[in-house]
Amino acid sequence: MSRYYDFDYYDPSKTSRERDTAGVGPSFQECPVCHTSLVQRRDLVVNKRLMRGKDISLTYANQVILSGQVGRLLQEQDLSGLELRPVQHYKKPYPGEPTLYQLAVTNVLPPMAAPPTEFEQSHNCAVCGRISRFLKHTHWWGRIQYREDTNVYYPRRVLEVVKDFNHTAEYFGELRVAHPYVIITQRVYRLLREHKVKNWAAVPVYLVD
Numbered sequence: 456m457s458r459y460y461d462f463d464y465y466d467p468s469k470t471s472r473e474r475d476t477a478g479v480g481p482s483f484q485e486c487p488v489c490h491t492s493l494v495q496r497r498d499l500v501v502n503k504r505l506m507r508g509k510d511i512s513l514t515y516a517n518q519v520i521l522s523g524q525v526g527r528l529l530q531e532q533d534l535s536g537l538e539l540r541p542v543q544h545y546k547k548p549y550p551g552e553p554t555l556y557q558l559a560v561t562n563v564l565p566p567m568a569a570p571p572t573e574f575e576q577s578h579n580c581a582v583c584g585r586i587s588r589f590l591k592h593t594h595w596w597g598r599i600q601y602r603e604d605t606n607v608y609y610p611r612r613v614l615e616v617v618k619d620f621n622h623t624a625e626y627f628g629e630l631r632v633a634h635p636y637v638i639i640t641q642r643v644y645r646l647l648r649e650h651k652v653k654n655w656a657a658v659p660v661y662l663v664d
């Protein structure tokens with residue numbers, strides 16, 4: 456879920472010159488060396504106007520933002536493995552300001568089965584210990600690097616611990632923006648489709664014995 460990249464949002468922790476958010480401080484405690492996000496310290500602050508009728512979006516730091524409608528849908532269904540955090544607007548409230556939620560996934564899966572899952576370009580921060588990588592393969596298109604995700608495999612016994620929403624144990628991307636992937640159950644997949652929720656994509660996860 457949510458490989459849907461949307462760079463519309465900003466978080467003031469990433470743009471310290473923004474006067475309106477002076478003094479708010481970063482949303483996440485960051486590693487002083489690699490700047491990877493560690494522990495969340497406060498609600499996310501975004502420009503809510505940029506949601507513009509989207510159902511789901513992402514911040515620069517790959518945090519998942521849900522529309523009020525999608526947030527309420529998940530709450531009504533009593534799904535497991537998630538919490539919804541409030542999201543604040545970066546300026547004064549405005550008429551018609553929407554309620555938005557941050558999808559805070561609370562269940563972390565055990566490591567993927569690797570192989571057959573394959574990784575490349577592992578980065579390791581010696582200070583905070585964060586390891587981040589990419590699912591292989593990398594292609595070059597002229598000078599443009601293009602990373603094609605390969606399949607994700609889990610040991611079948613993962614079914615004993617899976618919840619409706621899960622984070623991978625693995626982090627992906629450059630360390631500064633390293634983030635886990637979100638893994639959802641078929642129940643969530645069908646629910647989102649049945650309710651015609653837009654702005655997300657998912658690929659199958661494979662189970663191996």
Ligand SMILES: [Zn+2]
Nearest residue numbers: 486489580583
């Ligand atoms: Zn670090």
